[in-house]
Amino acid sequence: GAVVSQHPSWVICKSGTSVKIECRSLDFQATTMFWYRQFPKQSLMLMATSNEGSKATYEQGVEKDKFLINHASLTLSTLTVTSAHPEDSSFYICSAISDWDYEQYFGPGTRLTVT
Amino acid sequence: AQSVAQPEDQVNVAEGNPLTVKCTYSVSGNPYLFWYVQYPNRGLQFLLKYITGDNLVKGSYGFEAEFNKSQTSFHLKKPSALVSDSALYFCAVRDGYGGSQGNLIFGKGTKLSVKP
Numbered sequence: 337g338a339v340v341s342q343h344p345s346w347v348i349c350k351s352g353t354s355v356k357i358e359c360r361s362l363d364f365q366a367t368t369m370f371w372y373r374q375f376p377k378q379s380l381m382l383m384a385t386s387n388e389g390s391k392a393t394y395e396q397g398v399e400k401d402k403f404l405i406n407h408a409s410l411t412l413s414t415l416t417v418t419s420a421h422p423e424d425s426s427f428y429i430c431s432a433i434s435d436w437d438y439e440q441y442f443g444p445g446t447r448l449t450v451t
Numbered sequence: 452a453q454s455v456a457q458p459e460d461q462v463n464v465a466e467g468n469p470l471t472v473k474c475t476y477s478v479s480g481n482p483y484l485f486w487y488v489q490y491p492n493r494g495l496q497f498l499l500k501y502i503t504g505d506n507l508v509k510g511s512y513g514f515e516a517e518f519n520k521s522q523t524s525f526h527l528k529k530p531s532a533l534v535s536d537s538a539l540y541f542c543a544v545r546d547g548y549g550g551s552q553g554n555l556i557f558g559k560g561t562k563l564s565v566k567p
Binding site for chain 1: 557562
């Protein structure tokens with residue numbers, strides 16, 4: 337089946353630093369990827385839609401200058417949390433839409449803790 | 452606007468008993484409905500989906516869901532619960548198919564607890 341990986345699976349960083357999270361589709365190409373944020377015991381909140389070769393589309397209330405998204409290839413999208421603060425601590429999940437069956441496949445998530 | 456409602460924050464079931472996790476939806480047009488399961492600190496795992504056809508959909512791990520258009524519901528069911536089924540379950544809907552329309556709208560999730 338289609339597999340989406342995320343790296344790292346967890347990361348701890350200091351306040352003010354930047355963190356990059358990678359999302360890869362391992363055995364399929366994905367023109368479209370999504371980035372979600374999940375707070376404890378809550379549902380997934382869509383942050384942005386990432387389209388290969390173009391700028392990401394951010395949901396209302398999501399700071400595009402803080403959460404930089406780059407979808408440089410058909411198998412890789414990155415989310416960079418810039419100048420991270422403790423309130424950015426969360427579980428970040430990416431998903432990718434397969435270009436052959438148009439289904440959405442989810443990565444295992446990245447736990448970010450900002451101290 | 453598309454939306455999904457999961458009215459129960461938590462469902463408690465004894466092992467071996469049947470379980471139901473409720474979901475209702477609101478969409479314009481034909482609904483594409485999904486159920487996902489999430490274990491602690493893990494991503495979402497696909498269970499099943501309804502696109503068209505038979506209203507009873509069978510999925511992974513013995514789960515099934517029944518699409519009811521008149522009640523706009525898509526409840527998740529399993530005849531005999533296992534302790535290992537304990538997890539967070541999300542219902543989701545997608546209006547449209549493929550490309551940039553492929554984003555899923557998730558319910559708030561229902562925690563399923565199966566006791567021995």
